[in-house]
Amino acid sequence: MNSRLYYLDSLRAILMLLGVVLHSAAPFTQSKYWLVSYSNSSLFLDYLNASIHSFRMPLFFMIAGFFSLMLIERMSSAQYLRNRVLRLLLPCVVVLFTFNMLQALVLTYFSQSYEGFDLENILSHWQGHFSISHLWFLINLFIYCCFLLPAAWLTHALFKDALARLSIYRHNKSLCLILGMLALPMLNTLVLAIGQAGLPIYETFFIVGMPYYLVYYSIFFFVGAWIFSFKDLLSIIEKQTYLWLTALLVTSAVLYFHPFDNNNIEKVVVSYLEALRILVLCLFIWSVFSRLVVQNNVILSKLSNASYTIYLLHHFFVVALVVLLIESGLSLPPIPAFLLIMTVVYVLTYVIHAKVINKSAAMTRLLNGK
Template sequence: MSTQPPQREYFLDSIRAFLMLLGVPFHVSLIYSSQHWTINSPTASFGLTLFNEFIHSFRMQVFFVISGYFSYMLFLRYSPQRWLKVRLERVGIPFLAAIPLITLPQFLLLKNISDKFPNWSQFTLYQKYNTLCWELISHLWFLLILCLLTLIGYQLFRFLATRSEHWQDKKVSWWQVILGLTLSVLAWCVLRRVLVITLPLVMKDALMNIVVMQVLFYLPFFILGALAWQITSLKALFIKPHPLLWLSTLLAFYAYHYNQHHSSGEGWLYELDALISMAMGICMLNICFSSGYRLLNSHSPRVTYLVNASLFIYLVHHPLTLIYGLFVSPAIHNNWLGFFAGLVMVFGVSFVLYEIHLRIPVLRFLFSGKTTK
């Protein structure tokens, strides 16, 4: 176990918070994009479609790298058992609390107000179960994945800690990072294609997709983050701007956009999406880390406030976006005006609710996993 207190990584805190807060413009822009969602405007905006796709193409890959970095850092600070307890409390309690308090009311709203489930009474028992899994986990999926990655990390980090002296001075290049992630994602693609061919019904199961496929896809990024703490040269690689990666972002995003609009789900849409998302994740990892290291690596009370508020804002913004889309957006006929009005409403109400929850100890515990001091 490390005896030195880790240096505060202000820029990583900031990037992680901003990535979570990007969930608000992502979901509000979904209303006005060409992507099929619960609520869509009569006409789609090409600009907001590109904006929405850009956020979606890289956000969670970079998020899980940072999560792996901080998870391993905390693993070295605590005993393994205490680390497991603290991490599961911080992630698992908000996940479990948000299901009855947020996503269940959200599902009932959509079922009774929108036309998303017109034939609910005719669903089989399994269809109802599978639909409820999708809807109740909903935008909380990343918390469930973090819980599962924490359980994997409990064993994995113990192995990494025993190899710390061997790997600390190891030299790593971008080509090694790219090759390692490419092989991991290719293995994921092969597994998915085999399951689609041999067990097509299983691949339509909500828990199968989240608990197995999503976890396996993001696990390499989580491990990469842990290695960035372990290997000094790897972190140095991330925070140094690489012009070729910055330029490659444009090509990778064009490929992502093209695949979203011109590939079919029965073809290779999802496998190509995985490979392209990996490339976008690598490119944006360098952009986010190198930019954040230079611009955000200092203490700021405002940024600290956003860091502390980001999880709560993420939890409550989704139903607020749906409420905006159902009851307010139809009255606004300009897509860009509707988008900015949605941001003001969702962010505004979210921060008001955040301030209210800070003053109620039981809500602070349920939505942060922390007891009030």
């Protein structure tokens, strides 16, 4: 990888690792929205989770789109699809039928311990708890990658060459690229239209999760691919930190202070502005990080190598440790309890990666697709 892209590799890893923060904090939030909840909670952790959630997955999918198109340029179609199956689907299936099954057993025990052990209901409880859980993004990413392969060819054949011949593009390349990128959040209105049509995009399905997220996050994935398509745009994003900050403040102010009505036109405007606000927030973080990480860093490199394993395994350990904490009867303050769970999970999953996964070619293939 070119040295100037070390920051993207590190940023992608940090976004993965923030998932551990998110899920370790979830049992201690006041909203009680997660799989298990601790008796003591903190509103601060609700705000922490909301802050992380606002940018983590959109920015992750942007970077994934960027690197996916890079792979398409470097590989044949068959090599690209094989790489995506090994890197995305294989670890997903392995973790789904190992750690996620164990997680379902832990949750079944936890629910039954309060309801009384009824053997007739244990299987139905286990089936209810067995889900794709935190692995949903791998399915989404694989679907996007499959669509990207023909889309990349069509874009180059039908659009990119024609765009280069336009006079306005040759004289105002930076402006055209920025406007093209900022037009992509209009796809968010497609989510609104699909929902208005009555299709079940807000229901959760076993494999694909919630279709709403499948459509919504595709915006950011294809923004990332757009950035890679036009090399000049990457330089613009890296340099225009204050432009993205200004755009973020303006869109946030408009959404907060403007009294939007509930008619269809204003719903479309709000839908676009909300996606645009998240996009410019991601661009701002992207730009800032490009300035902070200017060369390869040993610590970030090790974390980057371990981040996939840590994310895949962490969910089970968070659930198991929180259930153990609840069953122990200990009453800990929520923030120290969150920090304890998070630290133990980070250390435990990193050690598993370094001492088990990294030492075995078979385990590396199964859990990292390498």
